Amino acid sequence: MTDVIHNLLSKDELRTISSGLFSAQFSDGKMSGGVLGAELKNNTQVPPSSPQYRELSELVLGAIRKNDKLNARAIPRRILSPIFNSYTKDQEYRKHVDAAMMGPYPGMRTDLSITIFLNDPDAYKGGELVLETPFGEKEYKLPPGDAVLYPTHYVHHVNKITKGRRLAAVTWIESMVPDPQRREVLVDLGEAAEILVRDKGDIEVIMKLEKGRLNLLRMWTST
Incomplete structure (x- = not known):
């Protein structure tokens, strides 16, 4: 299941990030690409040792944690610190699959990936994020502050x-419900209850839906 999260970052947050990235030094992106990434990845990124990195990272993580739509779909257990990357003319990241485990030893399982667009899509040509989904390829080139949430195995x-320059932040989530089909069931039940609430539906039906969703969450959660 792939979701677009609109306005994950506010205008004020985007201004802070833009200012920080403007003054930050970028390093070769191959540093985070692993063995295969060194051959496939051609971009630059802000190193975690950069003076600006901690503030920008905490800002993005805070925005993720407080976004209701994202949390309902991802049910996060852990979230990795983001990577802030830049692509300029002739740079790209060829077809790849993100690592199954990331972070310090023993690592964190990566169930979901997030790409957050940080600058105006008119500022660059090309640079679309292309996902190979069960329903075919999907391309994303979104306004600043919008994000794409997608299964890491895609x-x-x-x-x-x-032409121009593309700026984005990417990070990964370990979900408390590892099975994507189970997460989708929980999302569907929650959205069905919300529709009934909005349409002033039968309160008993709403309560039974919510009871079922919460009981499934208890059964399926791995903490």
Whole structure:
């Protein structure tokens, strides 16, 4: 299941991030690409040792934690600190699958990936995030502050930039409900209850739906 999260970052948060990235030093993105990434990845990123990194990272993580839609879909257990990357002319990230485990030893399982767009799509040509989903390829090039949440096991790539500069933040989530089909069931039940509440539906039906959703969450949660 792939979701677009609109306005994950506010305008004020985007201004803070833009200012921080403007003054930050970027390093070769191959540093986080692993063995295969060194051959497939051509971009730059802000190193965690950068003076700006901690503030920007905490800002993005805070926005993720307080977003109701994202949390309902991801049910996060842990979230990795984000990578802030930049693509300029002729840079790209060819087809790849993100690592199953990331972070310090023993690592964190990566169930979901998030790409957050940080600058205006008119500022660059190319640079679309392309996901290979069960329903075919889907391309994303979103306004600043919007994000795409998608299963980490999807093959994906970033198209080559032909003009301008693309800025984005990416991070990964370990879900308390590892099975994507179970997460989808929980989302569907929650949305059904919300529709009934909005339409002033039968309160008994709403309560039974919510009871079922919460009991399934208890059964399926791995903490």
